[in-house]
Amino acid sequence: xxxxxxxxxxxxxxxxxxxxxxxxxxxxxxxxxxxxxxxxxxxxxxxxxxxxxxxxxxxxxxxxxxxxxxxxxxxxxxxxxxxxxxxxxxxxxxxxxxxxxxxxxxxxxxxxxxxxxxxxxxxxxxxxxxxxxxxxxxxxxxxxxxxxxxxxxxxxxxxxxxxxxxxxxxxxxxxxxxxxxxxxxxxxxxxxxxxxxxxxxxxxxxxxxxxxxxxxxxxxxxxxxxxxxxxxxxxxxxxxxxxxxxxxxxxxxxxxxxxxxxxxxxxxxxxxxxxxxxxxxxxxxxxxxxxxxxxxxxxxxxxxxxxxxxxxxxxxxxxxxxxxxxxxxxxxxxxxxxxxxxxxxxxxxxxxxxxxxxxxxxxxxxxxxxxxxxxxxxxxxxxxxxxxxxxxxxxxxxxxxxxxxxxxxxxxxxxxxxxxxxxxxxxxxxxxxxxxxxxxxxxxxxxxxxxxxxxxxxxxxxxxxxxxxxxxxxxxxxxxxxxxxxxxxxxxxx
Amino acid sequence: xxxxxxxxxxxxxxxxxxxxxxxxxxxxxxxxxxxxxxxxxxxxxxxxxxxxxxxxxxxxxxxxxxxxxxxxxxxxxxxxxxxxxxxxxxxxxxxxxxxxxxxxxxxxxxxxxxxxxxxxxxxxxxxxxxxxxxxxxxxxxxxxxxxxxxxxxxxxxxxxxxxxxxxxxxxxxxxxxxxxxxxxxxxxxxxxxxxxxxxxxxxxxxxxxxxxxxxxxxxxxxxxxxxxxxxxxxxxxxxxxxxxxxxxxxxxxxxxxxxxxxxxxxxxxxxxxxxxxxxxxxxxxxxxxxxxxxxxxxxxxxxxxxxxxxxxxxxxxxxxxxxxxxxxxxxxxxxxxxxxxxxxxxxxxxxxxxxxxxxxxxxxxxxxxxxxxxxxxxxxxxxxxxxxxxxxxxxxxxxxxxxxxxxxxxxxxxxxxxxxxxxxxxxxxxxxxxxxxxxxxxxxxxxxxxxxxxxxxxxxxxxxxxxxxxxxxxxxxxxxxxxxxxxxxxxxxx
Numbered sequence: 001x002x003x004x005x006x007x008x009x010x011x012x013x014x015x016x017x018x019x020x021x022x023x024x025x026x027x028x029x030x031x032x033x034x035x036x037x038x039x040x041x042x043x044x045x046x047x048x049x050x051x052x053x054x055x056x057x058x059x060x061x062x063x064x065x066x067x068x069x070x071x072x073x074x075x076x077x078x079x080x081x082x083x084x085x086x087x088x089x090x091x092x093x094x095x096x097x098x099x100x101x102x103x104x105x106x107x108x109x110x111x112x113x114x115x116x117x118x119x120x121x122x123x124x125x126x127x128x129x130x131x132x133x134x135x136x137x138x139x140x141x142x143x144x145x146x147x148x149x150x151x152x153x154x155x156x157x158x159x160x161x162x163x164x165x166x167x168x169x170x171x172x173x174x175x176x177x178x179x180x181x182x183x184x185x186x187x188x189x190x191x192x193x194x195x196x197x198x199x200x201x202x203x204x205x206x207x208x209x210x211x212x213x214x215x216x217x218x219x220x221x222x223x224x225x226x227x228x229x230x231x232x233x234x235x236x237x238x239x240x241x242x243x244x245x246x247x248x249x250x251x252x253x254x255x256x257x258x259x260x261x262x263x264x265x266x267x268x269x270x271x272x273x274x275x276x277x278x279x280x281x282x283x284x285x286x287x288x289x290x291x292x293x294x295x296x297x298x299x300x301x302x303x304x305x306x307x308x309x310x311x312x313x314x315x316x317x318x319x320x321x322x323x324x325x326x327x328x329x330x331x332x333x334x335x336x337x338x339x340x341x342x343x344x345x346x347x348x349x350x351x352x353x354x355x356x357x358x359x360x361x362x363x364x365x366x367x368x369x370x371x372x373x374x375x376x377x378x379x380x381x382x383x384x385x386x387x388x389x390x391x392x393x394x395x396x397x398x399x400x401x402x403x404x405x406x407x408x409x410x411x412x413x414x415x416x417x418x419x420x421x422x423x424x425x426x427x428x429x430x431x432x433x434x435x436x437x438x439x440x441x442x443x444x445x446x447x448x449x450x451x452x453x454x455x456x457x458x459x460x461x462x463x464x465x466x467x468x469x470x471x472x473x474x475x476x477x478x479x480x481x482x483x484x485x486x487x488x489x490x491x492x493x494x
Numbered sequence: 495x496x497x498x499x500x501x502x503x504x505x506x507x508x509x510x511x512x513x514x515x516x517x518x519x520x521x522x523x524x525x526x527x528x529x530x531x532x533x534x535x536x537x538x539x540x541x542x543x544x545x546x547x548x549x550x551x552x553x554x555x556x557x558x559x560x561x562x563x564x565x566x567x568x569x570x571x572x573x574x575x576x577x578x579x580x581x582x583x584x585x586x587x588x589x590x591x592x593x594x595x596x597x598x599x600x601x602x603x604x605x606x607x608x609x610x611x612x613x614x615x616x617x618x619x620x621x622x623x624x625x626x627x628x629x630x631x632x633x634x635x636x637x638x639x640x641x642x643x644x645x646x647x648x649x650x651x652x653x654x655x656x657x658x659x660x661x662x663x664x665x666x667x668x669x670x671x672x673x674x675x676x677x678x679x680x681x682x683x684x685x686x687x688x689x690x691x692x693x694x695x696x697x698x699x700x701x702x703x704x705x706x707x708x709x710x711x712x713x714x715x716x717x718x719x720x721x722x723x724x725x726x727x728x729x730x731x732x733x734x735x736x737x738x739x740x741x742x743x744x745x746x747x748x749x750x751x752x753x754x755x756x757x758x759x760x761x762x763x764x765x766x767x768x769x770x771x772x773x774x775x776x777x778x779x780x781x782x783x784x785x786x787x788x789x790x791x792x793x794x795x796x797x798x799x800x801x802x803x804x805x806x807x808x809x810x811x812x813x814x815x816x817x818x819x820x821x822x823x824x825x826x827x828x829x830x831x832x833x834x835x836x837x838x839x840x841x842x843x844x845x846x847x848x849x850x851x852x853x854x855x856x857x858x859x860x861x862x863x864x865x866x867x868x869x870x871x872x873x874x875x876x877x878x879x880x881x882x883x884x885x886x887x888x889x890x891x892x893x894x895x896x897x898x899x900x901x902x903x904x905x906x907x908x909x910x911x912x913x914x915x916x917x918x919x920x921x922x923x924x925x926x927x928x929x930x931x932x933x934x935x936x937x938x939x940x941x942x943x944x945x946x947x948x949x950x951x952x953x954x955x956x957x958x959x960x961x962x963x964x965x966x967x968x969x970x971x972x973x974x975x976x977x978x979x980x981x982x983x984x985x986x987x988x
Binding site: 025032054057058061062065066067070071073078079080104166167170171174281282284285288289310311314315317318319320321323324325326328331332333357423426 | 519526548551552555556559560561564565567572573574598660661664665668775776778779782783804805808809811812813814815817818819820822825826827851917920
């Protein structure tokens with residue numbers, strides 16, 4: 001992809017100044033148009049060492065209102081970033097609607113730099129890059145990728161010049177790209193990477209940059225053209241995503257009977273609860289030691305016993321190591337981002353436990369049934385969620401998913417109990433009754449969800465919830481078994 | 495403060511269970527009352543190693559709706575926390591209105607642990623603790639502090655017992671308090687600290703905890719009583735803060751003439767701009783090398799040239815090292831916090847530059863004049879801001895403050911130019927005209943601000959802004975001189 005390019009294209013000083021003024025004004029206008037259209041915009045700048053990325057970025061941002069963009073220089077990960085999933089630090093930085101994020105270097109540099117000796121990991125991360133960009137593109141983000149390309153000769157010349165400029169010299173010496181063998185060492189990797197990751201919706205733009213003025217003008221013109229095309233597509237393409245919609249093929253999955261066969265007596269229950277509780281208490285310390293993050297998520301019908309099961313679980317935990325994340329409708333500011341963004345922000349650190357009381361599955365349950373998102377959004381969410389979870393598992397986390405299941409009569413019984421018990425009245429709201437009236441619609445959403453997102457590595461656990469004792473023991477036992485199993489696997493691997 | 499306490503108070507198992515149920519329900523109710531009254535609530539738990547802090551916290555949070563609290567275990571600072579101001583990590587964690595933050599250990603442990611060999615630094619941080627708590631208390635936060643107190647004998651017994659419990663053993667071994675000499679080594683420091691920081695509005699509550707059940711019940715009862723008292727005070731005390739109001743003593747300070755004596759010609763301007771620009775470019779690399787954070791803030795009349803001066807400054811900077819923070823009215827979610835919270839979040843890392851286009855001074859300018867905060871809020875803000883800045887300077891940052899000054903006629907001229915120039919129309923809004931109509935009120939707010947917040951270490955620079963060339967050169971020259979001076983001081987110190 002890099003080969004047949006003339007890198008020394010030129011532009012006269014006079015043309016440069018005149019063109020730049022016009023382009024700056026136009027790009028300022030387009031920023032305001034993107035803002036009005038509520039479009040989030042990501043720019044990625046990669047390139048050779050000393051190719052002038054900073055200089056070009058500094059010219060580009062001068063046309064923007066500073067209220068509308070943030071620029072992130074991406075270097076070595078911080079101590080927290082280093083122990084989280086690779087894409088965590090990039091998810092954290094995606095722009096909300098109407099805003100611009102500029103990555104001065106990005107996941108691409110990091111993939112090559114961090115994994116140059118591990119081609120399997122490199123391949124995996126390139127695959128996640130594809131997923132990351134596709135999920136955002138599907139969600140209406142505009143993504144532009146630039147590679148600032150200079151010749152080896154030009155790079156040598158610049159290194160030499162920087163010897164006499166203390167400022168440039170300092171920056172180069174503190175780069176983590178080791179400029180001395182930059183070109184030869186990385187060329188084949190970068191060339192491959194550019195070819196492989198130049199997708200139709202987010203192709204690489206190669207900027208010939210031996211002449212910096214030319215590079216600035218070409219970058220400007222490319223950005224302007226791409227924004228104009230994007231805004232134009234926005235207005236015309238309602239059927240743009242039709243092919244993806246067809247991917248959603250509902251079939252039927254039938255939820256089991258919610259009544260357990262052998263209801264537990266209270267003494268049996270207390271006995272088992274303590275048994276599994278003690279096991280969980282010790283497993284928490286093992287998770288710490290082995291630095292394994294644990295995520296347990298509870299979904300279920302209203303009043304199915306999510307809260308009660310969570311209390312029985314946390315009773316045995318050291319509070320320094322767990323946090324409960326109650327998930328309700330996204331706030332105004334969360335709505336400005338891709339819906340998975342807030343869950344990336346809630347991932348536990350290695351060794352810690354996060355308990356989700358409801359979760360990202362809201363997209364294919366309440367948001368689907370109540371029409372809070374478009375068909376296109378919830379239909380593609382199954383794949384997005386599977387990708388999200390496979391990334392978490394691959395990172396090394398244990399993920400346990402519970403569907404707390406009760407039947408319609410049992411729910412009514414519990415609603416009424418809450419309604420008439422002064423200690424529990426605050427727990428029941430209008431929403432609960434409204435959801436209940438849509439039982440059948442929820443049932444088909446649940447059945448789709450369990451069928452499509454029960455992957456081999458991370459199946460749903462359906463908890464028979466009509467009996468509270470049995471339900472709680474089933475969740476505790478599942479957690480205890482699942483964590484033990486994974487710790488054992490882990491030991492065998494090492 | 496710790497001496498004359500009987501630590502082995504007891505409670506029967508039966509009383510414990512009965513009382514706990516009642517207390518849990520009551521605390522749950524009070525959480526809902528605090529939420530309705532929009533009160534932010536901070537709990538601090540300190541205590542001896544093995545005193546049972548976690549266990550007590552885990553019991554307390556069981557009465558709370560998980561939507562309403564976050565618990566933070568405070569240990570060794572992360573790599574970012576370690577290089578930011580000491581209180582940065584705690585400011586980041588304060589609760590918004592209606593929410594609860596629980597600190598399982600806090601700034602107190604960290605002050606003692608990190609500064610045990612440096613009593614001067616210890617004293618300084620205790621002083622900042624006083625400021626931190628006072629600013630939040632003044633802002634309507636409820637703060638409760640607990641010290642979980644066990645005897646040395648009991649501690650020894652627990653250490654011994656933990657030898658046979660792999661889970662407890664693991665946690666103790668991984669504590670950074672070195673339990674073996676905990677009691678003897680830290681006793682005098684902790685005792686002093688408790689006495690000194692037990693203020694009237696946020697006293698320490700000593701919980702005798704040789705008997706854990708007793709400790710749980712006493713903690714619960716204390717929390718309940720304190721919340722009840724607080725809610726009661728809320729309803730009665732309008733004149734509670736009268737004594738503080740009297741602290742604000744306006745005097746007169748007269749702004750100078752905005753016309754510079756010797757207006758620069760264009761060639762002079764371009765020449766000086768490049769001279770100072772080149773100096774600033776090199777200084778940025780020095781800031782990096784020396785890991786010194788730089789904050790430059792621009793306040794000024796509308797159309798006084800803040801944006802233009804910022805552009806001339808950033809033109810010479812490496813964009814990897816600076817960020818412009820445009821400050822406008824706080825968002826709905828920012829309004830849920832103390833007003834300084836968002837500025838703590840915007841501090842630069844060491845070596846980086848943050849440029850504030852408007853700043854925390856909005857509190858004593860637009861918020862004062864437009865009545866967006868109460869008199870009590872803006873009147874105490876002068877002191878709060880001075881304390882905030884002195885903390886930043888003490889951390890090692892360079893802080894430069896510009897007041898961009900133009901006169902009323904010059905502003906009119908510029909407004910009209912914007913109004914009639916199609917390229918600039920988007921820059922002028924109704925707000926600008928409205929602010930202009932309150933010129934005199936703004937003038938006295940500005941005069942108060944400059945007088946009260948021009949401290950010896952961080953005075954205001956008044957920029958004579960009627961002439962754009964002069965104004966830009968004045969800001970560039972000030973930045974260049976000020977940064978050089980501080981770098982030199984720094985060299986001499988090392």
